[in-house]
Amino acid sequence: MRESLKTLIIAKNKNGSRGRLAWHGAGLLSRWGSPARVQIPPAAPFRVQTAPPTLSRLMVPVMLKVTILGAGGSAPPPGYGGPSILLNHRENYAIVDCGENCLSSMTLQGVDPCKIDYIYISHVHIDHWAGLPSLGVKLIERKCPYLTVITHSDAYDELRSYLSIFMPSTLNLELKKLSLKEELFLGSYSGKIFKVYHKVPTYGVIFLGEKGEPLLVYTSDTGYKKELIDSIPKRPKALFIEATLPSGLEEIAETTGHLTVTQAIRLASLLDPSFIVTVHLSESSLRELLNKKRENVIIPRDGMTINL
Numbered sequence: 001m002r003e004s005l006k007t008l009i010i011a012k013n014k015n016g017s018r019g020r021l022a023w024h025g026a027g028l029l030s031r032w033g034s035p036a037r038v039q040i041p042p043a044a045p046f047r048v049q050t051a052p053p054t055l056s057r058l059m060v061p062v063m064l065k066v067t068i069l070g071a072g073g074s075a076p077p078p079g080y081g082g083p084s085i086l087l088n089h090r091e092n093y094a095i096v097d098c099g100e101n102c103l104s105s106m107t108l109q110g111v112d113p114c115k116i117d118y119i120y121i122s123h124v125h126i127d128h129w130a131g132l133p134s135l136g137v138k139l140i141e142r143k144c145p146y147l148t149v150i151t152h153s154d155a156y157d158e159l160r161s162y163l164s165i166f167m168p169s170t171l172n173l174e175l176k177k178l179s180l181k182e183e184l185f186l187g188s189y190s191g192k193i194f195k196v197y198h199k200v201p202t203y204g205v206i207f208l209g210e211k212g213e214p215l216l217v218y219t220s221d222t223g224y225k226k227e228l229i230d231s232i233p234k235r236p237k238a239l240f241i242e243a244t245l246p247s248g249l250e251e252i253a254e255t256t257g258h259l260t261v262t263q264a265i266r267l268a269s270l271l272d273p274s275f276i277v278t279v280h281l282s283e284s285s286l287r288e289l290l291n292k293k294r295e296n297v298i299i300p301r302d303g304m305t306i307n308l
C-alpha cells in the first residue's frame with residue numbers, strides 16, 4: 001500500500017503538473033494574507049475568545065503544516081531534540097534534517113513514521129542525521145521498510161558511507177543525489193537549495209509559493225556572510241534561521257560556521273521576513289532569546305506547529 005502510494009507520488013512529480021499545482025495552492029493562501037497560526041504544545045496560554053472565527057477564516061484551508069521536531073543544535077537545551085522539521089502538505093510528509101529524537105518527537109506528535117515520503121539532509125554533520133538509524137529500525141518494526149533520503153551532491157559520498165554503517169541492513173534505503181541546479185521534490189511540493197557557509201558543504205532550502213514568492217526559508221547551519229543576502233529572496237513569510245551561540249561569541253561563530261543570536265537577528269532583519277523562527281538552539285542562546293523577546297521572533301519548543 002505504501003509502495004503504491006509512493007509510486008503514485010513519484011509518477012505525479014515526474015510530469016510536474018500536480019506538484020506545481022498543489023504547491024501553488026500554498027502560495028494562494030499566502031496571497032490572501034492569512035496570518036501564520038502557531039500551535040504550541042503542551043498547553044497554549046488560555047485566552048478568552050470574544051467572537052467566533054469569521055466565515056472566511058473557516059474556509060481557508062491549511063495548506064502547509066510545519067512541525068518542529070527538534071529546535072536544538074548539536075548541544076541542545078534540556079528537553080530539546082536535534083535539528084529537524086516536518087512538512088505536511090495534503091497527504092505528503094517530508095522531513096528536513098533528522099536530528100536525534102526525530103522519531104520520538106514524531107511519536108509524541110502522533111505522526112506515523114510510515115507516512116514519511118522523503119527526508120532531506122542539509123549536510124553530513126551527525127546532529128543533522130543522527131535520528132535516521134532509529135527511524136529505520138522503527139520502519140522495519142512497522143513493516144514499512146522503505147525510506148528515501150535526499151542530499152546534495154557535495155555530501156552524497158560521505159553520507160552514504162555513514163549510512164551504510166549505521167542504518168539497519170534490512171531497510172530499503174534509497175539515497176538520492178541532488179545536483180545543485182535541480183529542484184528538491186518533497187512529495188507534492190518542491191524547494192530550491194542554496195549554499196550557506198559552514199565547516200562542510202551545507203545547503204539551506206527555499207520553498208516558494210504561487211508566484212515564486214518565498215514562503216519558507218530554512219538556513220540550516222551557517223556563518224554570517226553578506227553573500228547570504230544575495231542567495232535568499234527578500235521578505236519570505238517564514239525564516240527558520242539558526243541561532244546556535246549567545247551574543248558575544250562572534251569569534252567562535254566565525255570559526256565554527258554558526259550564528260550568534262545578534263547575528264541571526266541582524267541577518268533576518270536584512271531579509272525582512274514576516275516572522276523568524278530561531279532554531280539549532282543551545283541552552284545559552286535559548287536563554288538569551290527568552291530574556292529579550294522580539295515581536296516577530298518565534299522561539300520554538302519541540303512539537304510546535306506552524307500553518308503557512
Ligand SMILES: [Zn+2]
Pocket residue numbers: 123125198221
Ligand atoms: Zn553542522
